[in-house]
Amino acid sequence: MTETPARALWVMGDVHGALAPLRRLLERAGLTDAAGRWTGGDAELVFLGDYLDRGPDGAGVVRLVRALEAQAPARGGRVTALLGNHEVMFLAAARFRDGDPRDRLGFWLHWEGNGGQAHDLAALTPDDLAWLAARPALTRRGRWLLLHADADFYAALGPDLEAANAEVRRRLSGLDPAVWAAFSNAFVERLKFASPGGEARAAALLAPFGGECLVHGHTPLPLLWEALPGDEPAPDLWNAPVLYAGGRCVGVDGALAYRPGAGFLLRLGEGAPAEVVTLQDPPA
Numbered sequence: 001m002t003e004t005p006a007r008a009l010w011v012m013g014d015v016h017g018a019l020a021p022l023r024r025l026l027e028r029a030g031l032t033d034a035a036g037r038w039t040g041g042d043a044e045l046v047f048l049g050d051y052l053d054r055g056p057d058g059a060g061v062v063r064l065v066r067a068l069e070a071q072a073p074a075r076g077g078r079v080t081a082l083l084g085n086h087e088v089m090f091l092a093a094a095r096f097r098d099g100d101p102r103d104r105l106g107f108w109l110h111w112e113g114n115g116g117q118a119h120d121l122a123a124l125t126p127d128d129l130a131w132l133a134a135r136p137a138l139t140r141r142g143r144w145l146l147l148h149a150d151a152d153f154y155a156a157l158g159p160d161l162e163a164a165n166a167e168v169r170r171r172l173s174g175l176d177p178a179v180w181a182a183f184s185n186a187f188v189e190r191l192k193f194a195s196p197g198g199e200a201r202a203a204a205l206l207a208p209f210g211g212e213c214l215v216h217g218h219t220p221l222p223l224l225w226e227a228l229p230g231d232e233p234a235p236d237l238w239n240a241p242v243l244y245a246g247g248r249c250v251g252v253d254g255a256l257a258y259r260p261g262a263g264f265l266l267r268l269g270e271g272a273p274a275e276v277v278t279l280q281d282p283p284a
Contacts, residue, residue, distance in 0.1 A: 008043035009141055009268045013217035014084065015047070016257035017055025017117065019064065021279060025256075025265045029277040031068075038068050042076035046139065048217040048252065049084020049148035051132075054115035055257035059123035066131060083135035083168060084148040085187035085218070089114055091133055091172060092180045094121055105177050110184070133172040136165040138209060144268055145211035149218040150251065151189035152205050161209050190219045193245045194227040202248035215268065217253040224251045238262035239278045 010029060015022050026032040031040035047065055052058030069079040093111035103109055108116075138147045138154060138161055147154060157164035171183050193202045193214070202214055222237045228244055239262065242251040250273060256263030267275035 008040070009144070010040075010043060010045045011146065011215055011252055011266045011268060012045065012047045013252040013254055013263070014050035014256065015055070015061050016050055016053055016086070016115070017058035017061055017120070018257035018263070019055070019057040019060040021256050021263055022061060022064070024279055025263065025277060028279075029265045029267075031265075036064055036067070038071035038075055038077060038079075040072065040075065040077050044078045044080065044141070045072070046141070046146050047079070047081045048146065048215070049082045049135070050086045050217065051081075051084070052090050052120050053086045053111075053117060056117075058117060058120040059128075062124060062128055062132070066128070080139055080146075081135055082139065082146065082148055083132075083137050085184065086114065087132050087135060088172070088180075088184045088187055090116065090121070091129065092184055094129060095175070095180070096177060105181075107177070107180070134169060137168045138164060140209060140211050141268075142270060143212040144215050145206055145209050145213065146215050148216060149187060149189065150191060150193055150214070150216045150224075150249065151187070151218070152192045152201055153186040153189055155205055155208065159208055164209070191224070191227045193249045194224060196229060198244075199246035199248050202245045206248070213248055213250060215250045215252060217251075219251060220253050220255040220258065221251055222255075224253075239264050239280060240276055241266050241273050243273065
């Protein structure tokens, strides 16, 4: 299904358990009040995945996103939460732990080694886990194709958005460890559109799913800048989106959980990034 952008379309990259900075960003953008309740009216907010791991309160992030998802429609708004690779790692560790307590399959070790926090798993309910497993992998709003990773494995999921998201739900509902391992390994892929030929690869991914520009998280912006041939980094690597691959891609992972003051919310216009909200106070 093709949708045009809402009157205001906001995008949030990787949160990684950074609940307090996320709440400040949402309040600064006028999307929530100080208590974390939806005040964004008919705006849409799309989270690009990676709610968990690395940071101190992934469970709190999941609960906030779920609460906003429930509250926004009463004001005419919408919150859409996509699937990130850390959700796949987390769910694999949770799904196979009881039947594989010695972790012969390696799912728990892989998750812990990538910033997995045992207190998140202890705090989340079975309903939370089911919600995470039901996250779509991609969505489209007008010219914008929104997804977690700067990777082209999505093309193998299905011929269109509906089929691709159905395939992801199928994979995450099963108990075949080989399926989980293959999907998790594919989701690690990154920087597919930053090297020479990236514009063509981005166009090839856009073709079946629609849209004119990919908006992704997954790769922290300093790492993305390093991979871009011949481009000079932005003055502030952490607090502004990166438009690249001939305008076919926008990177938005400001690494919210990695250092104080990093990270941002991005409002997308009909044709270009329109507004950036950061944790930094504007110059006096």
